[in-house]
Amino acid sequence: MTLNLIRLPSGTVIDGWHVVKELGNGGFAVVYLVEKNGKPHALKLARHRDASGDEKKTHARVVQELAILLTLSHPNIVSPRGFGYAETGNVFLVLDYVDGWTLGEWKERKHPTAHEILSVFVKLASALAYMHSKGILHRDLKLENVLIRKSDGEPVIIDYSCATHGHADELTDEGLPPGTDRFRAPEQFRFLRAHLDEHRARYAFQVADEIFALGAMLYELLTDARPTQHRDRFTLNHPIAAPLAARVVNPRVPAALSDLVESMLSRDPTRRPVDTEVLRRELAELLEDPGADYTAPVHPPSEQRQPEPAEGGAPAALAPKGKPRSLRLGQLAAGAAVVVLAAVVALWNVPQEAPTPPAEPHVAARAVPPNVPSAPLKTVSPDMSAPAPMFPGDAGTAPAAVQEDVSVKTQRPEAPKQARAGRAQTAPTLPDVCKGLPLVAALAMGCPGVQVRPEPFTCPAGAQEAMRDELHWRVDGERFQLVIDDRKGREEDPWFPAGADVVGVVPKGVTDPRHLQVAPPGTRFLGGKVYLIPEKTRDGDPGRVVVKYDRVKVPGKDELPVCFVVDLPAEAVKDTAAKSRNWGTGKPVSEWP
Template identity: 55%
Template sequence: MTPNQFRPASDAVVDGWQVSQELGDGGFAIVYLVEKSGKPYALKVARHREASGDDKQTHDRMVREATTLLMLDHPNIIRPRGHGYVEAGNMYLALEYVDGWTLAEWKELKHPTIHEILRVFVKLAAALSYMHRRGVLHRDLKLVNVLIRKSDGEPIIIDFGCATYSLAEDLTEEGLPPGTERFRAPEQFKFLHEHKNDHRARYTFKVADELFALGAMLYELLTDPWPTHYYMRKPLNLQMPPPPAFDVNPRIPESLSELVEKILSREPSRRPVDAEALRRELEEHLERSGAEYRVPAHAPSEQLLAEPSESEGLPGVPPKGPPPRKVTRKTLIVGTSLVMALAAAVTFWRACGDVPASPPEHSAPPMTSPLDMSLPSPVPMVLPPATEAGQKEDSTVKMTTPEIPSPRLPVRVQKGFSAAECAAMSLVAALAAGCPGSQIRPESFTCPAGAARAMVKELHWKDGDSFALVLDDRHNSDDMTWFTAGSDVVGVVPKVKGFDRRQLEVAPPGTRFYGKAYYLSDKMGRSDGPAMVIRYDRVKLPGQDEKPVCFVVESRSYGFKDGRVQAGNFNTGRVVDRWP
């Protein structure tokens, strides 16, 4: 059994850990709920993917994560409980199990007051200050990488798969450090633009980047009634800053709104000097907080039904109206008989806006007996104090989207309605206008780690190369296909005549592309209206290993329904070095 094939049964025993169930499957690790001595833990097992490089690199990533966690011991940071190897040779990392909600789930389910949100962020800033003093940078702070423990309300920072420490080895070859695009500091994109022709340039991740990510998390909790829901969130890290939190949500005290603006400043020097300075400023707000801090950041009713507002469509402003998608089917019941009748037929599926980079390693009671915390041989341990510029590859947990029956007839696009206008319409008017039930737009992204090298040196692709393919191999090439926004798609180059010589040489029939489908409500440079886009980040040529790539297909869309977009299933895509 090779390392990437490791997947134990639900009742298996892995090196003494009794497997209960799989919690999540990421790009470089699989996380299991396990038991030992009658107590629950999370077991994170390295998972080799052909697109990620060799087994050693995957192993080195896990070693660095274990090394990082062994450098830390803080009540608000996930704690390691052991490491070792599974029978297949993969390294594993055992972690405490946190029974809790992600920050986004906590916001929606518990309706915390502004005071309670600030209390959480004071503790997060204190944990970051502790990490930074030890030379550790998390590099992937976001709402799903913080859990609120149900038993005591304590925040726990999880998923150190992207973390680094001083003098840590550089494991990737890309310009930007690992992380999630929405929470990147704006200076990272400025660096990428300034060094677009210098492939050797590497951005040095700094404390200021970490503070921006924390500020973005705080901004979203203060301004977004539905942080767990899919919709077209505007980026917070563009050249123009997002509107002040107070303008988006009048419940937010102006002094707190000004602090959040300071943390999200386009100029790193204007942010707090370090995490400890930020902690003090947040604590000062807590100490002098009055009655305006003791109310929920949003009225609980806003998470069921909200009226449109003039701020709709501004960066960072969530669309008003019922939440687009819910985890459990929920019928909306409101005042009038007409809306009651309509709402009874409407269901919403919830999907996380920011999927964790690896599954939430949810916290358990402390162990009564210590486990061996030395790194497994033959890996040498290095424990110095943090800056590295690797590029995080696809390590998100795979989420499945419920299947929605395709309609018999396509829903035609009614031209002339923007995404903001659709969101502002009543539900009846929006349906009549043909507005989509869910719109998911891929945010700006850098190519997967190793993609530039693989495309140029191994695949011999050039920027701008175009290849024709069947977009989703589950359907015929001549079908009008319904694509679920945000879903995984596997494309294939069919065995047909007519391909040009260039494609036959570098992307022959049988080549398989792996990616995700998205719906773009704006024209994105097209003259004929909305588009469906598939972003493929992996490819497998016949007889070859899977490789990371940047390949994009844009298709004219012909209908929308329940988060699905209709488009032709045969089209031509292009090789790119970055999503616009």
């Protein structure tokens, strides 16, 4: 039975994490407020386990989210504090609990000035620039995925379930990546229209898409008095017709800020700021402006309390204080006429609806009362709630800086605005951030790459404990026979692509008494990842195939974390694949040299 239908009641214990209440329930995971050692955290539990009926690949998304977050260390990005597997195999991720408001809620409660909004977005752009330098893209930036912490007003980017990196497997079968339609860049819809009949066409998400989403968020805060309310709004990402300038919709918006937002929402991605570091500098430059229009609330609190109009039209809050409402509506009507005309011209370019996954819950969401009881869950996982090392070899410090090779270069500091024109943007590549990652993160990230040997690793303590105490394996001291990829026959010599996911199985015919006792036929090795070592061996083989498995399911036992490695000689190596036999022996290890 999977946990996709279970709602954990208060008091349930998951590997020492005590469930306090449910915070949110999304399409990929359920988020709970939990406590350990008296400290609150957010626990994200995947809806499905690996190898179950998981059409949305919720298990893989949580594992990939964990892998990505383990490579990041930034004050404005949510931090992981633990992870593990429930006894049913559902992976969970423990995060910092951010007691705060979503960006939209913060705006409505605090009535911020342009300066205060800019202060938040400078920090968001800084976090994104740091993230992009590591080849990671969030892909679902929106008001709900930024929390403003109540204690200090710091913004925190959350929910990396849609995030990706340069070596990640795509977890959707659709043309567009997962995300929220309102915050998609218009070029995504143009791509979808152009490749409507191409089943395998996949849009390549870019840094320019992130900049558009950030611009859409900024536009919402500047023009909408109540962004948390669900109602029809101006389209922000029509392939041809741009939305009205923020200053036209709300004259309180400073002109220079309105111009920057307009460039971020440009239909032409090369007209947007060239990357998020350039964007950060432009936002910081505006933040230094001492003008009175930057120090006044962009929406007066009195206007934000006005009711919605009874029939159509713009919200009352959009009418500038002290100016005739008819003039304001006249401006909107003129702008609407332009939009209608452009829409007629672009009739055949109207985007098809792209499938959007249900939004992930944020950790400050209203609790949903649990109503289905559940038995306590036993797990084996590391605990990162204390200032213990997050990376092997660390002494409780943040991971060391990594030298990145980024394909998007930043503009010279003295002229950021000129960088918008004529500069193509490409997605950054994933640098070598894999060294020292925990095994589960390294596997999910596809480390270390195709033409290098697997990075050395030390098996996590939880996996070593499971192999020794639960499975009674002699770690570093015995071998088990298995079929490497259960989708192919034992006698086959298949090609193994680098980075491929495989599941191993112990077949019938094993006769060794020890083997039959601790790894009998039917034992399944899960989470396998293929690596290549394209170097000639001493025996004259052209290379080696190495497969790492990170979990095992022995008949009659719970699924458990392990470190199990198979090392086979390759018969042939070509490009990013190697041919080898599908039968061999593997060993449980405490480390990989």
